Amino acid sequence: MASTSAGAARHQVAVAGATGRMGQMLIEAIRSSGDCQLAGAMDLASSPAIGNDAAAFLGVASGVPVVADVRAGLARAKVLIDFTRPEGTMTHLAACRELGVNAVIGTTGFSADQKTQIAEIARDIAIVMAPNMSVGVNVTLKLLDMAARALATGYDIEIIEAHHRHKVDAPSGTALKMGEVIAEALGRDLKSCAVYAREGVTGERDPSTIGFSTIRGGDIVGDHTVLFAGTGERIEITHKSASRATYAQGSLRAVRFLAGKRSGLFDMFDVLGLN
Structure with a gap:
């Protein structure tokens, strides 16, 4: 099923690490959903995919290019999904905070100091952070x-x-x-x-x-x-x-959970109503 049109999609989603294994799985899941639309795709400036269509690996055109500039990648997004590395995620979150973009973080390996910084950022934007989105x-x-x-x-x-x-x-x-x-x-x-x-x-x-x-x-x-x-x-x-698709589908549930939320740090127990 193709993604919904911009007018119909309620959730405008940007993906960090768009050309990695998880990034591609997320893009495929977003395009297959009935209520999400790919609004941005980011990767390292060294990626050979920079400038290419983010959905080219699927043999289709999304109209969203892969970019290295974080703010350009977030310009049309309401929420960012990030499964990258701690240093990159912290940079992305700083831009999200400035632009008022919520975030779903599946990145692992954060230091205690970085986790403290994320909690501080969550005073200004809404964040779902979990080491596993399944x-x-x-x-x-x-x-x-x-x-x-x-x-x-x-x-x-x-x-x-x-x-x-x-x-x-x-x-x-x-x-x-x-x-x-x-x-x-x-x-x-x-x-x-x-x-x-x-x-x-x-x-x-x-x-x-x-x-x-x-x-x-x-x-x-x-x-x-x-x-x-x-x-x-x-x-x-x-x-x-058996597949990263479970992480992608969980991430989209987190995206839907964040709709309408302005701030706060949440986890998947919140998303699934398990707390």
């Missing part, structure tokens, strides 16, 4: 909260995640979010109880810790398993992504 992942997070509260004693908790060879941060933002949800449910601070590596003689496992294991290889889109290992039984809660 509806299924966020339902999984809710299940983990319930499981952690019920299995608070007598169970060791390990988080195992796998992604493609190109992913640059580890553990994944989703794995860290899972750890944060579990730690909060248990009344712990993830910073003080997380274990990210084991090697050599480590001694017995501290039952208050939450362990992380990272796998990188091939074209794995994203697999996450949380293991609650007790005496005589194990409970495993797993989510596996």
Whole structure:
């Protein structure tokens, strides 16, 4: 289904990183939606796609060129979807703040200082920020909260995640979010109880810790398993992504959620009504 006309589309959306794998998936999802229209497409100045039509990879014309200038890319947009790198996202958010454009952020790997800056920016524009936009992942997070509260004693908790060879941060933002949800449910601070590596003689496992294991290889889109290992039984809660389309569809739900909102920092639990 082609995208709606400019007059009919309620949500004018710009995409950052428009020529990347996620950017192209977002553009395809926007064009296939009944209520969103591609209003801007941005990428690095070094991209060979600069100046080309943003939907050329689909064999169609959107009338939206890929541009390097952030403000030009946001000129007709009401909301930006950004799955890039932390430094780029911060630059994009500064322009969004100036232009009054809301944002959906799927970027991961932000520092604590950058997260503080984003919260400050959200005083002026509305932002949905989540390490994973998949509806299924966020339902999984809710299940983990319930499981952690019920299995608070007598169970060791390990988080195992796998992604493609190109992913640059580890553990994944989703794995860290899972750890944060579990730690909060248990009344712990993830910073003080997380274990990210084991090697050599480590001694017995501290039952208050939450362990992380990272796998990188091939074209794995994203697999996450949380293991609650007790005496005589194990409970495993797993989510596996087979396509980035799940992230794109979740992002569009976030775009719709932001309609009419002027400010505030939200997450996918807000979007899905899970809070």
